[in-house]
Amino acid sequence: MKILLDFLALILFFAVYFTTRDIFLATGVAIVAGILQAVFIWLKFKRLETMQWVSLGLIVVFGGLTVLLRNDNFIIWKASLLFWAMAAAVGGGLLLKKNTLKALLGKEITLPNFVWLRLSLAWTIFFTLLGIINLLVAYHYSRDVWVTYKTFGAMGLMITFFIAQAIYMAKYLPQDTPQS
Secondary structure, X not given: OHHHHHOHHHHHHHHHHHHHOOHHHHHHHHHHHHHHHXXXXXXXXXXXXXXXXXXXXXXXXXXXXXXXXXXXXXXXXHHHHHHHHHHHHHHHHHHOOOOHHHHHHXXXXXXXXXXXXXXXXXXXXXXXXXXXXXXXXXXXXXXXXXXXXXXXXXXXHHHHHHHHHHHHHHOOOOOOOXXX
C-alpha cells in the first residue's frame, strides 16, 4: 500500500498523459496528486521525510512552471533534479565525513564501515547517472518515449540497482549462528 502511495502521482501522470497526450494536464494532475499524497502522509504519520519534502517542492515548483509557462522542459528537469538531490544528499554527506546512507539505514542493518562507504559511492554515482539518462532520453526521443522511460525505465533501473545492492550487502551481514 505504501509503495503504491509513493508512486501515485507518477502513475497518474503516466495514465493521464497516455489517455490525453497532454503533458500539461498530466503535470497538473501530478501536482494535485503530489499535494494530496503529502497531506495524507502528514495526517497519517504527522511528518514527511526530507526527500518527500524535496519531491513535493520540485513537483509544485517545476510542475507549476510547466503548466503556467506551457513549457514541458520544467517537468523534464524536475526528474533529473530529484535524482541529483538524492545523489547530493548521499555524496555531500561523504564530503562532510558523514555517511547519510548509514544514518538512514544503520539502525536496521549492521555493515562494516567500508561497505557503507562503497554503498554510498554507488548510490551517488547511480543517482547522478539517472539524472543524466533522464535528460538524454527526454531530448533525444519523443515525449511518449520519455514519459514511458520516466515511469517504467527509471523505476526498472532503480529496482535492479536496489537488488544488486541487497545482493552485495548480504555478503557482509552478520550471520546467525545456530544454537545447539
